[in-house]
Amino acid sequence: MKNNQENLINKVISEIKKKYYNxxxxxxxxxxxxxxxxxxxxxxxxxxxxxxVYVSPLISYLYDNNFSNFCIGYDHEQTLLIQKKPIYETIxxxxxxxxxxxxxxxxxxxxx
Amino acid sequence: xxxxxxxxQDNRLVAVYCENNKYYDVAVSRYxxxxxxxxxxxxxxxxxxxxxxxxxxxxxxxxxxxxASHKILxxxxxxxxxxSNTKIAGxxxxxxxxxxxxxxxxxxxxxxxxxxxxxDFLSFFKEKFNVVxxxxxxxxxxx
Numbered sequence: 499m500k501n502n503q504e505n506l507i508n509k510v511i512s513e514i515k516k517k518y519y520n521x522x523x524x525x526x527x528x529x530x531x532x533x534x535x536x537x538x539x540x541x542x543x544x545x546x547x548x549x550x551v552y553v554s555p556l557i558s559y560l561y562d563n564n565f566s567n568f569c570i571g572y573d574h575e576q577t578l579l580i581q582k583k584p585i586y587e588t589i590x591x592x593x594x595x596x597x598x599x600x601x602x603x604x605x606x607x608x609x610x
Numbered sequence: 611x612x613x614x615x616x617x618x619q620d621n622r623l624v625a626v627y628c629e630n631n632k633y634y635d636v637a638v639s640r641y642x643x644x645x646x647x648x649x650x651x652x653x654x655x656x657x658x659x660x661x662x663x664x665x666x667x668x669x670x671x672x673x674x675x676x677x678a679s680h681k682i683l684x685x686x687x688x689x690x691x692x693x694s695n696t697k698i699a700g701x702x703x704x705x706x707x708x709x710x711x712x713x714x715x716x717x718x719x720x721x722x723x724x725x726x727x728x729x730d731f732l733s734f735f736k737e738k739f740n741v742v743x744x745x746x747x748x749x750x751x752x753x
Contacts, residue, residue, distance in 0.1 A: 511643075531716070533681075553700065553702075554703045557703060574730070
């Protein structure tokens with residue numbers, strides 16, 4: 499079941515890349531939410547009608563294949579991760595997600 | 611306007627207050643419930659039978675008098691509308707952002723993280739929210 503769903507997602511990603519070939523598009527599975535997040539790295543596309551028109555039939559394709567636990571959209575956190583920005587830079591840029599630094603402080607506490 | 615729509619309206623007022631005062635996580639939560647309560651109200655008043663049929667067809671067994679899960683209601687809305695029956699270009703993709711907003715709401719309420727800056731609030735939530743709100747207004751789901 500999971501492999502089948504991931505195959506469907508990969509087909510959708512391939513279709514998106516055919517038109518938006520410079521776009522980074524990927525996905526991850528959130529076990530806690532039982533949900534697939536198909537994400538890209540261009541926030542302007544979230545409010546782009548052409549992109550919505552292009553993606554809508556792909557969403558229908560997934561629903562037609564009895565697959566509905568997914569979403570598609572820009573993901574700020576994943577975008578920062580692929581840019582491989584060091585933590586100190588993200589803090590300098592006032593990015594508010596502190597998950598990584600929280601993990602780091604936890605590991606320091608354990609080490610101590 | 612029914613009581614649920616009034617509560618939705620209250621949530622939006624609180625959301626705007628929170629946004630303006632930089633309580634961004636609370637704003638995310640209230641904005642989301644503003645949309646979600648309007649969706650519940652719309653389905654209850656306009657698509658109740660369709661929703662029951664949808665659940666039956668999908669084999670979804672929902673206990674009576676228990677609120678449907680957010681995912682089921684949102685999927686129903688996404689599957690119910692398309693470009694030809696709404697004349698809204700890319701309507702499924704736009705409505706699909708409700709799932710992204712739902713996940714942002716979960717993070718805002720429960721994650722050990724906090725949105726501190728407007729730039730992040732816009733990127734994480736508000737840009738998609740604006741698209742969804744406009745789409746739901748065009749569909750008369752939000753007044």
